[in-house]
Amino acid sequence: MQRTTKKAHRPAAAVCVAAMMVVACGGKERIAADPPTILASQDASAKAADAATPAAADASSVLPAPSPCPAEMVLVEGEYCPVVRQTCKRWMDPESSPYHEYRCAEYAPSVCLAARVHERFCIDREEYVKPGDALPLAGQSWTSAVAVCAGDGKRLCLESEWQFACEGEAMLPYPYGLSRDSTACNIDQMNLGKPGAGLRDLRASIKEYPRCLSPFGVHDMSGNVEEWATRDHATAPNRSTMKGAWWLPGKNTCRAATLGHGEIYEGPQVGVRCCKDT
Numbered sequence: 001m002q003r004t005t006k007k008a009h010r011p012a013a014a015v016c017v018a019a020m021m022v023v024a025c026g027g028k029e030r031i032a033a034d035p036p037t038i039l040a041s042q043d044a045s046a047k048a049a050d051a052a053t054p055a056a057a058d059a060s061s062v063l064p065a066p067s068p069c070p071a072e073m074v075l076v077e078g079e080y081c082p083v084v085r086q087t088c089k090r091w092m093d094p095e096s097s098p099y100h101e102y103r104c105a106e107y108a109p110s111v112c113l114a115a116r117v118h119e120r121f122c123i124d125r126e127e128y129v130k131p132g133d134a135l136p137l138a139g140q141s142w143t144s145a146v147a148v149c150a151g152d153g154k155r156l157c158l159e160s161e162w163q164f165a166c167e168g169e170a171m172l173p174y175p176y177g178l179s180r181d182s183t184a185c186n187i188d189q190m191n192l193g194k195p196g197a198g199l200r201d202l203r204a205s206i207k208e209y210p211r212c213l214s215p216f217g218v219h220d221m222s223g224n225v226e227e228w229a230t231r232d233h234a235t236a237p238n239r240s241t242m243k244g245a246w247w248l249p250g251k252n253t254c255r256a257a258t259l260g261h262g263e264i265y266e267g268p269q270v271g272v273r274c275c276k277d278t
Contacts, residue, residue, distance in 0.1 A: 068278040069122035075278070076216050077120040080164040081112035084171045084255065092180065099249050103188070107178045110171035120278050123157060123165045126206045126219050127227065128272040135203045136225045136271045142240035142263040145228040145272040154274035159257065161275055162229040162243050166222075166254035168215030173253045175214035175221045180252075185212035187223035189247040199268050202247045214254075220244075222252045225271030237263055242270060 069075045088104035127136035128148060140148070142156075149155050157165070166175050174180060182188040186204040193200040204224055212220050221227075226246045230239050242258035245251060246269040261267065 069276065072125060073122040073276060074125050074165070074216055074218055075120075076123055076161070076165045076218075078118075078164070078169045079116040080119045080160060080169075081110075081114060081116050081171055082160065083112070083114035085111040085113055086171070086173050086253075086255065102251050103180060103249055104173070104251075104253075105180050107173040109178065110167075110173065112171060117160075119161065119164050121157075121161055122276040122278060123161065123216075123218055124154075124273045124275075125217065126273075127225055128274065129206060134205050136206060136220075138201075138203060138225050138271050139266055139268050140228065140270050140272055141266045142228045142230075144266070148272045149274035152274060154276045157229045157273065157275035158232050159229045159241050159243065160232050162221075162227070162273075163254050165216055165218050166214050166244070170215065172215065173255070175218070175254060176211060181211075183211075185209050185220065185223040185252070186247045187245070187252045188249045190249065192248060201268070204247075221254065223247050226258065226267070226269055227271055227273045239263060240265075242267075246270075 067075055087108045088101075088106070089108050090105045091100060092103040092105045093099045129135065130137050137148070146156055167173070172178065174184075176184050186202070186209055189202050191200060192202075204220075206219065209220065209224070212222060212224075214221050221244050223245060224247060226242045227244050229241050229243050231241050240261070240263045242261065243256075244254075245256060245258070248269075250256070
């Protein structure tokens with residue numbers, strides 16, 4: 001399938017390999033008896049050493065290319081599919097359950113239905129945590145999330161960027177694979193609270209759920225707190241979307257989106273993750 005280029009391609013990598021030669025000379029008892037042979041060997045050895053030394057020095061001076069992203073961010077680069085078909089092979093809940101057709105136990109491999117687009121950007125490895133706090137920031141609107149990211153010299157992710165960082169080139173429904181794992185991420189919590197009593201705060205520390213990783217190594221993109229993103233090509237007042245869901249038993253997939261809330265909605269379950277251009 002033909003690919004189109006959205007952003008700059010990755011710079012070509014240079015690989016340097018140094019080879020070292022070791023030349024050994026004969027015993028010292030023969031130096032006086034056969035000087036031409038010994039001197040020739042010594043001369044060849046010296047030339048070989050002179051040739052090898054710069055190569056070894058060059059090899060030792062080659063360092064890995066620095067990351068274009070800050071230390072707390074991950075570089076995401078590859079070919080993103082804008083339109084995907086994802087088919088659930090088996091649901092977790094019976095048809096009588098309120099969660100039927102929300103929680104898919106196993107998906108078939110995803111199918112790309114459009115030309116892929118090259119993506120290259122930085123994304124926060126973790127959900128945003130306010131300095132001094134233990135849990136991800138919550139109670140945020142799209143507007144306040146924009147301000148949080150701007151304060152760090154970043155921006156909210158586009159929805160396409162968020163999805164690609166979550167699913168990878170394999171277009172995984174869940175960041176960790178095709179089959180739902182309620183123990184991998186902070187999802188499928190049932191004791192959500194009582195009517196009129198408010199939502200129970202079941203946020204987890206970013207140090208928990210170490211297996212909740214995307215193919216790019218981004219953490220907690222399914223569950224924990226829902227995350228604001230900006231819809232591609234949208235205009236105010238319809239720029240906002242919420243991604244990843246939260247700790248409830250919902251879809252919790254990379255492509256799922258909550259669009260029913262506007263840009264000023266401040267949910268107790270909604271947090272922030274930022275992106276940055278390379």
